[in-house]
Amino acid sequence: MEEKKSSSKHRLLLSDREVLEIGGVLNVDKFTDEDIVVSTEKGMLQVKGEKMHMKQLNLDEGVIVVEGYVKAISYTEEIPSGEKRKGLLNRLFR
Template structure:
């Protein structure tokens, strides 16, 4: 039986984000963070973005900075992008 993974997103004043259900961080810099979550791919865009906490065993991520855009898409897209990023890093 498949265990359901909790997915929770808490955004405070567009400056502090706490996310549960993170499976993998695809890429990150001060303007964009890409994530694979239990409910699909999530792209965060903004200014001065910093990952202040990451625990993949528990699926918890905390981000600080100005969050302008949060965009969800299907998991299939996230896996494709994550592999592309990994391939670029390993080449």
């Protein structure tokens, strides 16, 4: 049997700052009622808000739906663990 990988594109749909649907989700790294961090096909995504709860989670389809009051949505770039400890000169002269 062939394993089917998620082909959903990364997308965000926010309705009235209360319902957020995220597509292209690979993993949920952190989930509290005030802070959500997910790995997506386009990088790490952080959502901050109040009274947030997961309405739907389907990692096979790469979709998460969150309800609550959304205050902020931001992307962060992942830094490989080895790069965090190296200084600027070490990274320049690899």
